[in-house]
Amino acid sequence: MSMLETRANAATFTGHTLTRRERVVLAELAEDVTLEEIATRLFVTRNTVKSQVRSVYRKIGASTRAEAVAWAVAHGIR
Known part of the structure; x- marks a missing residue:
């Protein structure tokens, strides 16, 4: 199994799949940066990042x- 397949499988669980962007945002959360800095890196607004983070939390059961x-x-995403 390739690294890409492994990462895709790792992002699938309990019937929910993280989108590519959600996986990127989740990986960014591991860095010591603010949501504003993540938004700047990804060329989106802070509110977009907040929405994506909420979606990730809901899908993986994190609070x-x-x-x-x-x-x-x-799950090998970072």
């Missing part, structure tokens, strides 16, 4: 940034 980052590490 904090630390939980989301731990999930990302455990």
Whole structure:
């Protein structure tokens, strides 16, 4: 199985799939940066990043940034 397939499989769980952008945002959350800095890096607004973060949290069952980052590490997204 290729690295790309492994990462795609890691982002699929309990019937929900993280979008490509959600995986990017989730990986960015692992860095010591603000949502504003993530938005600047991704050329979107802070509100867009907030919406994507909320969607990621809902899909993976996280309620904090630390939980989301731990999930990302455990599933090979970071």
